[in-house]
Amino acid sequence: MTKRNTQQRRHAIAALVQEKGEISVEALTQRFATSEVTIRKDLALLETGGLLLRRYGGAVSLPSEMMAExxxxxxxxxxxxxxxxxxxxxxxxxxxxxxxxxxxxxxxxxxxxxxxxxxxxxxxxxxxxxxxxxxxxxxxxxxxxxxxxxxxxxxxxxxxxxxxxxxxxxxxxxxxxxxxxxxxxxxxxxxxxxxxxxxxxxxxxxxxxxxxxxxxxxxxxxxxxxxxxxxxxxxxxxxxxxxxxxxxxxxxxxxxxxxxxxx
The missing domain is CATH 3.40.50.1360 (Rossmann fold)
Incomplete structure (x- = not known):
C-alpha cells in the first residue's frame, strides 16, 4: 500500500472513531481489507497524535476533558x-x-x-x-x-x-x-x-x-x-x-x- 493510501486510511479511521465513539480492530480490518497488525499500528500512531485512545480490541474517541486547550x-x-x-x-x-x-x-x-x-x-x-x-x-x-x-x-x-x-x-x-x-x-x-x-x-x-x-x-x-x-x-x-x-x-x-x- 502506498504512503498516500496509508494516510487516507488513518484519516478515515480517526473520523470513524470520532463519529461512532468506539470501534473494534476486527471491524476496521474488514472495512479496510487489511491485517490486524496494520490496523493496530494505525491506532498506535493515531493515539500518539492525540486523535483517539486505544482500548483492548479496538479504540475509543477522546473524552472531552482530554481535548487540547x-x-x-x-x-x-x-x-x-x-x-x-x-x-x-x-x-x-x-x-x-x-x-x-x-x-x-x-x-x-x-x-x-x-x-x-x-x-x-x-x-x-x-x-x-x-x-x-x-x-x-x-x-x-x-x-x-x-x-x-x-x-x-x-x-x-x-x-x-x-x-x-x-x-x-x-x-x-x-x-x-x-x-x-x-x-x-x-x-x-x-x-x-x-x-x-x-x-x-x-x-x-x-x-x-x-x-x-x-x-x-x-x-x-x-x-x-x-x-x-x-x-x-x-x-x-x-x-x-x-x-x-x-x-x-x-x-x-x-x-x-x-x-x-x-x-
Whole structure:
C-alpha cells in the first residue's frame, strides 16, 4: 500500500472513531481489507497524535476533558512543524540517534516512508513509536540506568553502547538555548548527550523558539558541537543573527501562524 493510501486510511479511521465513539480492530480490518497488525499500528500512531485512545480490541474517541486547550494546541503545532523540518534531513539507510524528549519524539511518526534506517535511542517512548512504523527501522537501545526526571536511560553503560557505533545524525532537544554558550538543561546528567554528539557526524538540535534565549545553569552542548538548529518561525531576528554567527545552520520551520510579538 502506498504512503498516500496509508494516510487516507488513518484519516478515515480517526473520523470513524470520532463519529461512532468506539470501534473494534476486527471491524476496521474488514472495512479496510487489511491485517490486524496494520490496523493496530494505525491506532498506535493515531493515539500518539492525540486523535483517539486505544482500548483492548479496538479504540475509543477522546473524552472531552482530554481535548487540547488552545495554548497546548499551538505548542503542538510548533513541535510538529519542527519535527517535519527535521525529518526532511533524514535519508534512507541513515544511522541516527534520537534522544528522549517530546519534540524529538514528534518526528517519529514521520519516518514511516524512510527505508533501511538504523535508530538508537535512550527513550522507551521513542522505541515504542519506532516499533509501530510500517517500515520498521533496525532499533538499538542504549540500556543503562533509568532516570525518572528525563524519562530516559543514562550512565556509563549507555555511553559505552553509543561508543560502539558511529552515526550519521543525532536528533536532540534542549530545555533552553543560551545564545552565548549553547544548549542548556535542568538535568545535571549531561554526559550521555555529549557522547551522543561525539559519535554523530551531524548534531541537529530541535527546540521551540520560546526556549531560545532561556538561560539555565547546566551547559549541555556548546555551539562548537552543534551543526544544525531546527526551530519554528517565531524566532526573533536578533537571535537568528547570533545563532548563524556561531556557524550553525539555522532552519526556522513555518507554522503558518502570525507572530505579532516577534521582535
Amino acid at each position: 488552545p495554548d497546548a494546541d499551538k505548542v503542538s503545532k510548533r513541535k510538529q512543524s519542527i519535527a517535519r523540518a527535521a525529518a526532511e534531513r533524514l535519508r534512507d539507510h541513515n544511522r541516527v540517534i534520537v534522544d528522549s524528549g517530546t519534540t524529538t519524539s514528534a518526528m517519529i511518526p514521520l519516518l514511516g516512508s524512510k527505508r533501511g534506517l538504523v535508530v538508537m535511542t535512550n527513550s522507551l517512548s521513542v522505541a515504542g513509536q519506532l516499533r509501530e512504523l510500517e517500515n520498521e527501522p533496525t532499533l538499538l537501545m542504549t540500556g543503562g540506568t533509568w532516570d525518572p526526571h528525563s524519562e530516559s536511560f543514562q550512565g556509563q553503560i549507555a555511553e559505552q553502547a553509543l561508543r560502539s557505533y558511529d552515526f550519521d545524525q543525532l536528533f536532540i532537544g534542549a530545555d533552553g538555548i543560551d545564545l552565548e554558550r549553547g544548549t542548556t538543561t535542568f538535568n545535571e546528567l549531561v554526559g550521555l548527550s555529549r557522547v551522543m554528539a561525539d559519535v554523530a557526524r551531524e548534531v541537529i538540535v530541535m527546540v521551540e523558539s520560546e526556549k531560545i534565549g532561556r538561560r539555565i545553569p547546566n551547559l549541555e552542548l556548546p555551539w562548537g558541537k552543534i551543526h544544525t538548529l531546527v526551530t519554528d518561525d517565531g524566532l526573533a531576528q536578533d537571535a537568528r543573527d547570533k545563532i548563524q554567527a556561531k556557524g550553525v545552520t539555522l532552519i526556522c520551520a513555518p507554522t503558518h501562524q502570525e507572530h505579532s510579538r516577534r521582535k
